[in-house]
Amino acid sequence: MKISLPEHMIMTQVTTKRFTLAEYHRLIELGFLTEDDRVELIRGELVQIAAKGTLHSVSNTKLLRDLDRLVGDLAVVRGQEPIILPSDSEPEPDVAIARGQPDDYLLNHPYPNDILLVIEVSDSTLEYDQTIKLSLYAQDQIQYYWIVNLVANQLECYSQPYQDSQGNFGYRIRQIALHHETVTIPGFSDLSIDLNRIFPATPRAI
Numbered sequence: 001m002k003i004s005l006p007e008h009m010i011m012t013q014v015t016t017k018r019f020t021l022a023e024y025h026r027l028i029e030l031g032f033l034t035e036d037d038r039v040e041l042i043r044g045e046l047v048q049i050a051a052k053g054t055l056h057s058v059s060n061t062k063l064l065r066d067l068d069r070l071v072g073d074l075a076v077v078r079g080q081e082p083i084i085l086p087s088d089s090e091p092e093p094d095v096a097i098a099r100g101q102p103d104d105y106l107l108n109h110p111y112p113n114d115i116l117l118v119i120e121v122s123d124s125t126l127e128y129d130q131t132i133k134l135s136l137y138a139q140d141q142i143q144y145y146w147i148v149n150l151v152a153n154q155l156e157c158y159s160q161p162y163q164d165s166q167g168n169f170g171y172r173i174r175q176i177a178l179h180h181e182t183v184t185i186p187g188f189s190d191l192s193i194d195l196n197r198i199f200p201a202t203p204r205a206i
Helices: 021-029 054-074 126-139
Strands: 039-042 045-048 076-079 095-098 115-122 144-149 154-163 169-178 182-185 188-194
Touching (some): 054 095, 054 115, 054 182, 115 126, 126 144, 126 169
Antiparallel strands (some): 076 095, 095 115, 144 154, 182 188
């Protein structure tokens, strides 16, 4: 026997609105989204940017200062600024090193071909940065991705993006550098960063 439900009890499928890059930029132009909203576009969806604690802020400040000192005028060191990715994404990584000079990006934010390195500083967002962000950057051919892992007090260095047979995106190579080691900056074979200058002076209690 077929049972007919009252009209008000019939469930409808819920869909979410996905945005293209053009639509996202239009929302910004019209004032619907501002810096105070603290969101970024990830694969067409608006994602709230997590609030940053003092550990994250201090490490990010130290990282930006040291990279700017090392790289100088050889490239552009951008802190928490947008990059444009083909997958309808406009994340704001904690650090990105882009080719050229700052004025080169007056008309648009850097694209993947402009980017030498993307870095996320991670404590509360570690799992997200190791999965969603990693997959996103690999999909859009970011060649070098670093995670400053403040939980384990180590640097995770990813390179060689690829897609596996199941269609998942990732990186072929994952290397770990400890907080007392030095690491060569991608694209600058003669420049190395001392991780002691990046991580907190006192290791975080777990």
